[in-house]
Amino acid sequence: xxxxxxxxxxxxxxxxxxxxxxxxxxxxxxxxxxxxxxxxxxxxxxxxxxxxxxxxxxxxxxxxxxxxxxxxxxxxxxxxxxxxxxxxxxxxxxxxxxxxxxxxxxxxxxxxxx
Amino acid sequence: xxxxxxxxxxxxxxxxxxxxxxxxxxxxxxxxxxxxxxxxxxxxxxxxxxxxxxxxxxxxxxxxxxxxxxxxxxxxxxxxxxxxxxxxxxxxxxxxxxxxxxxxxxxxxx
Numbered sequence: 001x002x003x004x005x006x007x008x009x010x011x012x013x014x015x016x017x018x019x020x021x022x023x024x025x026x027x028x029x030x031x032x033x034x035x036x037x038x039x040x041x042x043x044x045x046x047x048x049x050x051x052x053x054x055x056x057x058x059x060x061x062x063x064x065x066x067x068x069x070x071x072x073x074x075x076x077x078x079x080x081x082x083x084x085x086x087x088x089x090x091x092x093x094x095x096x097x098x099x100x101x102x103x104x105x106x107x108x109x110x111x112x113x114x
Numbered sequence: 115x116x117x118x119x120x121x122x123x124x125x126x127x128x129x130x131x132x133x134x135x136x137x138x139x140x141x142x143x144x145x146x147x148x149x150x151x152x153x154x155x156x157x158x159x160x161x162x163x164x165x166x167x168x169x170x171x172x173x174x175x176x177x178x179x180x181x182x183x184x185x186x187x188x189x190x191x192x193x194x195x196x197x198x199x200x201x202x203x204x205x206x207x208x209x210x211x212x213x214x215x216x217x218x219x220x221x222x223x224x
Binding site for chain 2: 088108
Protein backbone atom coordinates (compact mmCIF):
# COMPACT_ATOMS: atom_id res chain seq x y z
CA UNK A 1 0.00 0.00 0.00
CA UNK A 2 1.02 3.59 -0.48
CA UNK A 3 2.07 5.60 2.56
CA UNK A 4 3.78 8.88 3.27
CA UNK A 5 5.92 9.68 6.29
CA UNK A 6 6.87 13.13 7.46
CA UNK A 7 9.11 14.14 10.34
CA UNK A 8 9.69 15.64 12.77
CA UNK A 9 6.09 16.19 13.84
CA UNK A 10 6.94 19.18 16.01
CA UNK A 11 9.92 21.48 15.99
CA UNK A 12 10.83 24.59 17.99
CA UNK A 13 13.81 26.45 16.60
CA UNK A 14 15.50 29.79 17.35
CA UNK A 15 15.69 32.51 14.73
CA UNK A 16 18.77 32.07 12.58
CA UNK A 17 19.06 28.32 13.09
CA UNK A 18 18.92 25.81 10.20
CA UNK A 19 15.96 23.64 9.31
CA UNK A 20 15.50 20.24 7.77
CA UNK A 21 12.11 18.57 7.34
CA UNK A 22 11.98 15.20 5.67
CA UNK A 23 9.30 13.37 3.76
CA UNK A 24 9.40 9.85 2.33
CA UNK A 25 6.87 7.94 0.29
CA UNK A 26 6.39 4.18 0.13
CA UNK A 27 4.57 1.96 -2.32
CA UNK A 28 4.81 4.06 -5.45
CA UNK A 29 7.48 5.00 -7.94
CA UNK A 30 8.29 8.37 -9.47
CA UNK A 31 5.63 10.30 -7.56
CA UNK A 32 5.11 14.04 -7.89
CA UNK A 33 6.02 15.51 -4.51
CA UNK A 34 4.83 18.72 -2.89
CA UNK A 35 5.58 20.95 0.09
CA UNK A 36 2.80 23.17 1.40
CA UNK A 37 2.77 25.61 4.29
CA UNK A 38 -0.31 26.42 6.32
CA UNK A 39 -0.44 29.43 8.60
CA UNK A 40 -2.68 29.12 11.68
CA UNK A 41 -6.33 28.94 10.63
CA UNK A 42 -5.48 29.56 7.01
CA UNK A 43 -5.32 27.73 3.71
CA UNK A 44 -2.40 25.92 2.11
CA UNK A 45 0.30 27.75 0.24
CA UNK A 46 2.19 25.72 -2.36
CA UNK A 47 5.92 26.14 -1.73
CA UNK A 48 7.66 23.56 -3.93
CA UNK A 49 6.85 20.66 -6.18
CA UNK A 50 9.02 18.04 -7.82
CA UNK A 51 8.36 15.74 -10.76
CA UNK A 52 11.60 13.77 -10.41
CA UNK A 53 15.00 13.42 -8.75
CA UNK A 54 16.78 16.74 -8.66
CA UNK A 55 13.85 18.55 -10.31
CA UNK A 56 12.43 21.24 -8.03
CA UNK A 57 10.03 24.04 -8.89
CA UNK A 58 9.55 26.90 -6.49
CA UNK A 59 6.22 28.71 -6.28
CA UNK A 60 7.13 31.72 -4.19
CA UNK A 61 10.41 33.42 -3.32
CA UNK A 62 11.27 32.71 0.27
CA UNK A 63 13.80 31.71 2.83
CA UNK A 64 13.33 28.00 2.14
CA UNK A 65 14.70 25.48 -0.32
CA UNK A 66 13.77 21.94 -1.28
CA UNK A 67 15.73 18.97 -2.53
CA UNK A 68 14.88 15.53 -3.87
CA UNK A 69 17.97 13.36 -3.48
CA UNK A 70 16.08 10.10 -4.08
CA UNK A 71 12.93 9.17 -5.99
CA UNK A 72 10.74 8.96 -2.89
CA UNK A 73 12.46 11.46 -0.60
CA UNK A 74 11.68 15.16 -0.39
CA UNK A 75 13.48 17.53 1.97
CA UNK A 76 12.60 21.07 2.98
CA UNK A 77 15.50 23.16 4.29
CA UNK A 78 16.55 26.55 5.45
CA UNK A 79 19.99 27.87 6.32
CA UNK A 80 18.69 30.56 8.67
CA UNK A 81 15.12 30.53 9.96
CA UNK A 82 13.01 33.67 10.23
CA UNK A 83 10.07 34.25 12.57
CA UNK A 84 7.81 34.27 9.50
CA UNK A 85 8.82 30.68 8.72
CA UNK A 86 6.64 29.45 11.58
CA UNK A 87 3.74 27.33 10.41
CA UNK A 88 2.42 23.89 9.68
CA UNK A 89 4.30 22.20 6.84
CA UNK A 90 2.66 19.49 4.84
CA UNK A 91 4.25 17.09 2.40
CA UNK A 92 2.08 15.45 -0.23
CA UNK A 93 2.41 13.22 -3.23
CA UNK A 94 0.39 12.71 -6.35
CA UNK A 95 -0.66 9.16 -7.00
CA UNK A 96 -1.20 7.55 -10.37
CA UNK A 97 -3.34 4.78 -11.77
CA UNK A 98 -6.61 4.23 -9.94
CA UNK A 99 -5.92 7.20 -7.67
CA UNK A 100 -4.94 9.56 -10.44
CA UNK A 101 -5.70 13.13 -9.54
CA UNK A 102 -5.65 12.69 -5.78
CA UNK A 103 -3.08 14.14 -3.38
CA UNK A 104 -2.00 12.08 -0.38
CA UNK A 105 -0.77 14.08 2.60
CA UNK A 106 1.57 13.39 5.45
CA UNK A 107 0.59 14.24 9.00
CA UNK A 108 2.46 17.53 8.95
CA UNK A 109 5.35 19.18 10.78
CA UNK A 110 4.56 22.07 13.10
CA UNK A 111 7.44 24.56 13.17
CA UNK A 112 7.67 27.32 15.73
CA UNK A 113 10.46 29.82 15.30
CA UNK A 114 11.24 31.85 18.43
CA UNK B 115 -5.16 32.49 -2.06
CA UNK B 116 -3.32 31.14 -5.04
CA UNK B 117 -6.46 29.91 -6.75
CA UNK B 118 -9.68 29.15 -4.91
CA UNK B 119 -11.73 30.61 -2.14
CA UNK B 120 -14.24 28.81 0.05
CA UNK B 121 -17.37 30.38 1.42
CA UNK B 122 -18.38 30.65 4.20
CA UNK B 123 -15.18 30.81 6.22
CA UNK B 124 -16.97 29.22 9.16
CA UNK B 125 -20.20 27.29 9.52
CA UNK B 126 -21.90 26.04 12.68
CA UNK B 127 -24.86 23.67 12.48
CA UNK B 128 -26.70 21.10 14.55
CA UNK B 129 -26.20 17.39 14.09
CA UNK B 130 -28.59 16.06 11.46
CA UNK B 131 -28.68 19.27 9.44
CA UNK B 132 -27.14 19.64 5.99
CA UNK B 133 -23.95 21.64 5.49
CA UNK B 134 -23.24 23.46 2.25
CA UNK B 135 -19.95 25.11 1.42
CA UNK B 136 -18.90 26.81 -1.77
CA UNK B 137 -15.69 27.23 -3.68
CA UNK B 138 -14.83 29.77 -6.35
CA UNK B 139 -11.75 29.60 -8.52
CA UNK B 140 -10.03 31.83 -11.01
CA UNK B 141 -8.77 29.94 -14.05
CA UNK B 142 -9.72 26.97 -16.22
CA UNK B 143 -9.21 23.64 -14.48
CA UNK B 144 -8.76 19.94 -15.24
CA UNK B 145 -10.58 18.87 -12.12
CA UNK B 146 -11.67 20.12 -8.72
CA UNK B 147 -11.25 18.21 -5.50
CA UNK B 148 -12.50 18.53 -1.96
CA UNK B 149 -10.41 17.67 1.07
CA UNK B 150 -11.04 17.46 4.77
CA UNK B 151 -8.61 18.41 7.54
CA UNK B 152 -9.10 17.53 11.18
CA UNK B 153 -7.42 19.97 13.52
CA UNK B 154 -3.63 19.64 13.44
CA UNK B 155 -3.64 16.80 10.93
CA UNK B 156 -2.91 16.29 7.27
CA UNK B 157 -5.59 16.62 4.60
CA UNK B 158 -7.67 13.68 3.43
CA UNK B 159 -9.16 13.48 -0.05
CA UNK B 160 -12.96 13.34 -0.16
CA UNK B 161 -14.10 13.57 -3.75
CA UNK B 162 -12.93 14.60 -7.21
CA UNK B 163 -15.06 16.07 -9.97
CA UNK B 164 -13.73 16.47 -13.49
CA UNK B 165 -14.25 19.57 -15.56
CA UNK B 166 -16.74 17.78 -17.85
CA UNK B 167 -18.90 16.59 -14.93
CA UNK B 168 -21.65 18.63 -13.30
CA UNK B 169 -22.50 16.58 -10.21
CA UNK B 170 -21.03 13.74 -8.25
CA UNK B 171 -22.10 11.76 -5.19
CA UNK B 172 -20.17 9.79 -2.62
CA UNK B 173 -22.08 8.55 0.42
CA UNK B 174 -23.39 11.65 2.24
CA UNK B 175 -21.36 13.96 0.00
CA UNK B 176 -22.68 15.71 -3.07
CA UNK B 177 -20.46 17.92 -5.18
CA UNK B 178 -21.53 20.18 -8.01
CA UNK B 179 -19.38 22.01 -10.50
CA UNK B 180 -20.32 25.00 -12.67
CA UNK B 181 -17.39 25.77 -14.95
CA UNK B 182 -19.19 28.75 -16.49
CA UNK B 183 -19.31 30.40 -13.06
CA UNK B 184 -16.01 28.88 -11.94
CA UNK B 185 -17.63 27.56 -8.80
CA UNK B 186 -18.28 24.35 -6.93
CA UNK B 187 -20.31 23.37 -3.92
CA UNK B 188 -19.96 20.57 -1.38
CA UNK B 189 -23.07 19.36 0.40
CA UNK B 190 -22.81 17.12 3.45
CA UNK B 191 -26.18 15.64 4.28
CA UNK B 192 -27.34 14.52 7.73
CA UNK B 193 -24.22 15.91 9.37
CA UNK B 194 -22.63 14.25 12.38
CA UNK B 195 -20.41 15.62 15.12
CA UNK B 196 -17.56 13.64 13.54
CA UNK B 197 -17.88 15.82 10.42
CA UNK B 198 -16.44 18.73 12.41
CA UNK B 199 -13.32 19.73 10.46
CA UNK B 200 -12.04 22.21 7.91
CA UNK B 201 -12.93 21.58 4.29
CA UNK B 202 -10.84 22.75 1.37
CA UNK B 203 -11.33 22.80 -2.35
CA UNK B 204 -8.33 22.22 -4.57
CA UNK B 205 -7.96 22.89 -8.25
CA UNK B 206 -5.55 21.62 -10.83
CA UNK B 207 -5.30 24.42 -13.36
CA UNK B 208 -1.96 23.31 -14.67
CA UNK B 209 -0.21 19.97 -14.69
CA UNK B 210 1.50 19.28 -11.37
CA UNK B 211 0.12 22.31 -9.57
CA UNK B 212 -2.58 21.81 -6.95
CA UNK B 213 -3.90 25.02 -5.43
CA UNK B 214 -6.03 25.14 -2.29
CA UNK B 215 -8.53 27.65 -1.01
CA UNK B 216 -8.52 29.04 2.51
CA UNK B 217 -11.09 26.54 3.74
CA UNK B 218 -14.44 26.39 5.49
CA UNK B 219 -14.34 25.51 9.16
CA UNK B 220 -17.38 23.35 9.93
CA UNK B 221 -18.59 22.82 13.47
CA UNK B 222 -21.35 20.26 13.95
CA UNK B 223 -22.92 20.52 17.38
CA UNK B 224 -24.23 17.31 18.95
